[in-house]
Amino acid sequence: MLRFVLRRCALVLPSLLGLLVVTFLLIHAVPSDPAVAMAGDAATPEQIAHLRQQYGLDRPMWEQFGLYLGKVASFDFGESAFSHRPVALDIVQRLPATLELTFASLLLSVLIGVPLGVVAALKHNSWPDYALRIFSVLGVAVAAFWFAIMLQFLFSMTLGWLPLRGDLSATMSRPPVVTGFLLLDSLIAGRWDAFGDAVRHLFLPAVTLALGGLATIVRFTRSGVLDTLQHDFVLYERAVGYSRSRLVWIYVLRNSLTATVTQIGLLFGGLIAGGVVVEAIFDWPGIGSYTVQAILTGDRQVMLAVTLLVGAVYAMVNILVDVVHGLLDPRLMGRA
Structure with a gap:
């Protein structure tokens, strides 16, 4: 396992170097x-x-x-031309907000997408399957900025149920910074009022960012479960009397998640990169809004640092996905 991880890590540096070269050339190509x-x-x-x-x-x-x-x-990573502070310091202060939004979105995508994918496979070619297949297409096709604006219009401006923007109400005092994650810091300080307010602010951007990932996970889980249901061991376990729920949620699902786990790993990096638009619309104080600010002001140091950060996240997540694949199927370790 250790040798496998080290071999994967050795490929990260050349990839990040190539990413920096391309980004540097593109930035300097802008007049x-x-x-x-x-x-x-x-x-x-x-x-x-x-x-x-x-x-x-x-x-x-x-x-x-x-x-x-x-x-x-x-x-x-140099000094930001806009904030006149070290870029690394700005990123460290803003990264927890982006990770909080990313983890919340990914959690929604997985907890809802995997069960829906299983339902679609078990109800193959019935109306739930057709409905979920249509949803998976629409979920990928819908533009995040349009969906975000529609959610703001409905739940914030029309119904007034949820906040329009930001991560905490202006009238709410912030808890002491311990981890940098607002939800965790609120729990540590025992500030349940701040925790509830932060969850309300987090809900709309998390749902917006989760839509595309949710549709992808539904599609890949459905495909994996359908394929696994055709295997001989499923017919054997049915014959020996395994209950349907135990067969599906323990044996079938575990053998169906290879492609889904890959997508979850890719989605994590994609959510950080794709959160730029969502953070800008909801005025979320994370890396995305910081990047938009850097693009508008031509802050090259910030653009290079954020690109390197996203590339490193993609690389680390891909390594983690390979490790999870090896745990699900140890034969893959020998082939890598």
Whole structure:
């Protein structure tokens, strides 16, 4: 197992390096001058030239990239041109909010998607199956920004049941920061009022972000269960008298989840990357809104750091997915 994980980790660094190269080239291909954006409209040419020299923007591209790699190797991601603070500090402060939203969305997708996928497989070619197949197509096709706006219009602006934006009401005092996760910090401090308010703020963005993943998990679970039900061991266990529920939820489901686990792993990284739009719409104080702010201000240091973070998350999750596959089916370890 350890050798398997180390071999996977050895492939991460070249992948992240390639990601940084592509991102660096794309950022520099955009016809914009970060020094002008940082200096503001009232800046003089001398001030703009000083900023270019200060941030190394007057050097050749390859030299800028080499300097950046040297800083990244020492975990120095530079200074944000917008907040004028270390990018690493901004990310550390905002990452818990993004992870909280991502975990909530993924939990909704899994807890609802897997049972619905099993139901669709067991009711193959009946009306529940057709309805869930239509839902899985629509769930992937619906644009997240449109769904978010519709939820805001219905539950916040029309019915007034849920907050429109943010992660906590302005009239609610925040609990002391212990973990950085608002829900956990509220529980640790015994602030049930803050916990309930945070859950209400979390609900709409989590549902918005979960829709596409939920539809994907339903589709892959259905396909996996249908395939497993055709295996000989299922017919044998039916013959020896296993109950239907035990057969499906213990034996069939475990042998059907390989593709679903892969999708769950990919969804985790995808939710962090895809949360940019959702966080911006709901004014969620996470990495997504921070990235939108960086794009609008031409903050290259932030864009590079966030890209590297998302790439690292994808890589780590893929390694974890491979490990889970090995636990579900130890034969895969020998083939890897």
